[in-house]
Structure formats: C-alpha cells, structure tokens
Amino acid sequence: MTLSLPDASTHSSPILDLAGLTLEVNHLGRGVRFYGQVLGLPLLHLDETRQVAQLGVNPAQTLTLWRPVTRQANEPWLAPLRARGGSHVHYAFQIRPEDLPRCRDLLTAHGLPWQEINLGTPEAPDPTLYFFDPFGHGLELRAVNRADPRQPALPVPEEPLQAQPHALPVLGLREVALAFGDYGAMTARLPRAYGLALAKEQPDRDFAQFTLGPAPEPDGNGTPRRWLYAWDPQVGLADMLGGDHAHVTFYADVAAVAARVRAEGLPCVAQGERLAARDPEGHVFEFRPLP
Template sequence: MDSPILDLAGITLEVNHLPRGVRFYTHLFGLDLTRHDDDKGVAEFRVNDSQSLTLWKPITRRKNDERLGKLRARGASHLHFAWQVQEADLERCKTILDAYDVHWTELDLGTPERPDRTLYFYDPFGHGLELRGVNLSDERQPTFPPKPTERSAHALPVIGLREAAIGFSDYDAMKERLPRAYGFCFVKEQDDRDFAQFVLSPRPELDGDGTPQRWLYCWDPQIGLADMHGGDHATLKFYADVDAVARRVAQAGLEHGHDDLGLVVRDPEGHVFEFVHP
C-alpha cells in the first residue's frame, strides 16, 4: 500500500532572538522574508515555490499561531535539518560559509565509487544545519522536485529543504506508531544505534547517492552524526493525502484538529505535525 505522505512542506524553528534569525536566514541563505511579526514572534521565509521555513520566538503564555497553539505547538529546539544544493555548488558553499565566519565540517556519506558529500554547521541558535548535494537528473523525484533558484551571489545556493531529524525517547513505540498512525513510509534503520529513516514519498526509496527525495529521520535523544541532536517538540509540515492521514490519526486516537486548511496532530512525544493538500 502506498503511503499518504507526499513531501516535506515546511519546518518551524524556535529562536530566542527573532531579528538575529531574520538576518541569518536572509543574508546567508538569501531566503525571501514573507512575514515578520514581532508582536507574535513570527518570521516566515519562502524557500521555493513549495517549501517554507518559519521562526518562532518563545513567548510565555501566548501562541505564535492560534490554530497550531491549540495543540501546544512549539518550534523545534536544537533541530537537525538539511538543505539541498546542487553537487557542483558544494565547493562554493565552503567559500560562502568562510566569508560569514561560519565553521563547517565536511563528511562523505557515500562510497569511493559514488561520493555523497555533505557540509555540517550550526545556526546562531544551536540548530544543526546540513548542505547535501543533490543530482537533479536522478529519476527518484519527489512530489515537488528541487529546481535551481536565483539567489544573491553572497548567499548559499540552496534549492530546497531535504530532511528533518527529530528525537524520540521511546524509539520502539515511535517505529511502530509513525507508519500505523500517520502512514509514514519506513525505509531502514542503522545497525549501530536507534536511527530510523522514513522517506517522504508514497513508495520506499533508498537514501543517499544524490537523491532529490525528502526524508524524516527519527532517533534516540543522544548526539548523532556531526555532534547534532534530533529536535524536541518539533513542528513540521508535510504534503499528504490529508483525508487518508486523518482516518489513521482518528483510529489511533491521537489529539488532532481537522479543518479546511488541513490536519494538525500532536504526537505522544510532543511533536506537532501538520498535513496539507499538495
């Protein structure tokens, strides 16, 4: 049976200084700022035609978003997430990061026959960022394929969001619940730690080798690759067959809300997932 999950639509981060976050993601990434509301502590950016990045400032006893706030949604803290760049642009990314005095680490997640290079660094708030090379001609295309985007020559040439990694204290329960209660498509897990990979696509696909597909990584709260944590109380948005996900969520008895905008669900571990029509 195909998964009702289609693609990654957006990521929400928690930041303790909204203007600094706006400067970082506007200047270093060249993202278009589509909303900046200091009173609500919200800044929203356009990543491309189908994906967005949102910053929320923690505001005591108030909600950044009334609709999601009903499920006690927060932006993720210390989230690890990845961006897609064209493989040929990775060397230029190093130069740009150096110009902004951002320390980076390079790892090769591939093989000698097929390298899969990636750059890791942090934003000013402790979120772990990754730049992952993508082969745009790969036949494994997501619902919304990444496309070259015109950005400032001084900005990282990102073309899409690739993945988000979130933490679960009860790993075994998560691994059973995510496919059953939402329909996420499990692909594999690592041999040496509790680390499950779910592809954000209707059908199983293998990770790596420049795939343009998008991913949800779920692991234990321990530090993972490149000293990065999976995020807690994450707020993530996915494109999906909303009605199909809603039936699963209702049967699982999870706390949720369903309206004309889509479906929002609070996972037992405190993450809030939003599912919207493509």
C-alpha cells in the same frame, strides 16, 4: 470503535512530500537576518506581535521562525496542541553538486565553522557540509542529482528562489531529523498513525529513515526525495542532535492521514484543508494538500 487500517509498509503512503519546518529562536530579528543573509531566504511574512517570521525556501517549501511569547500561541489554531518550534533541530538543504566548493568558501566568509563528511564511498563520494545556526540548530548542505529517478512529488528547482552573491545557493529542504525517547514505540507508531513509509533502520544504532513519498525507497547519493529521520536521544553526525518538540509540515492526502490520526486517538485540530496532530513525544505534525 477502532478502525482497521492498512500497514504503511505494504500500501501507498498518504505522505507526499516535505512542506516546511518551524524552528524556535530566542531573537526573531537575528534569525531573519541569519537566514536571509547567509542562506538567501526571502522574508514572506513577519508578525511582530506573535513573534513569527516565515521565509521562502522555494515556491513550495518554507522555513518558519517562532520566538516563544509567554501565555501566547505563535499560531492560534495550533494552540490546543501546545505547538512549539523545534529546539536543536538537525535538518538539511539541497544544493547542486557544482555549488559545493562555493558553499565551503561562503561558510568561511560568513565566519561559520563547518565540517565536511563523506556520506558516500571512495568510488562514489557524497561530500556533505555541516554547520550550526546561531540558535543551535544543525544545518546540512547535501548535493542533489536532479536527474535521479527517485523524484519527490514537488520537483527540486533548478535555481535558488532568490540568488544572491553572498548567500548559500540552496534549492530546497531535504530532510528533518527528530529525537524520540521511546524509539521502539516510534517505529511502530509513525507508520500506523500517520502512514509514514519506513525505509530503513541502521543495525548499529537506533536510527530510522522514513521516505516522504508513496513508498519506501533507498536513501543515498543525490536522491531528490525528501526524508524524515528519527532516532533516540543521541549525538549524531557532526555533533548534531535530533530536534525536540518540533513542528514539521508535510504535503499529504489529508483525509487519509486524518483517518489514521483519529483511529490512533491522537489530539488533532483542523483549519480548512489543513490538519495538525500532536505526537505522544510532543512533536506537532501538520498536513496539507499539494499546492
């Protein structure tokens, strides 16, 4: 029997915040060094056998690196979903506005080419820095106004988790951008199957913004909210692509998401309070309760 579920555009979304992101790398040690030295992320867990490393972004968000191993799942409980780390994922970190000049200098000192794009207006500029990691993932540094009323479920920290003089002073994960081959089906499915709050579509390209919170809100200068961006396969800002077969973790009302996922008939697995589902486009979305 198919359940009748509310439309996420008129009801509260069960998606609460962005918890983490998993990237695919071809050399685990190099990935740990890059994210530890350039972004100052402390290593929380390392499994050489499964080729998994988890780094802390802040007390509530993590970045995980997976190196694919033949005939072996990096995360055993996700094996039925054939989960992989994302390839060429574009994602963003939050920084303090006053740290932007220092970030420019640090990127240059690390020998990383970077590009600055103003996402605001001449009256209200929003300068944003873009660069790539060694594996082709597109990284973004976006200033956050911690006093903005558009607050996420988990507040943006005041300081980096592990401040280092030569590391970028990141405060949290801001957004993840994914590619979907069937853009139209995606914009209908993500609200229906997971409860994601569709905030906006751009009129000149296949680009959708989903608010990772209880209701759609406008994106823009300094918002502390977290976001999922989704578009068809295309080259975006700073020559960055949306990620393929990504594994993204959200904080959520897990029971409410589970009802939607099962009504949609999507493959899913559970472990304790966690639920993971495989989207028809190959992305694996994991949901867990707030800490």
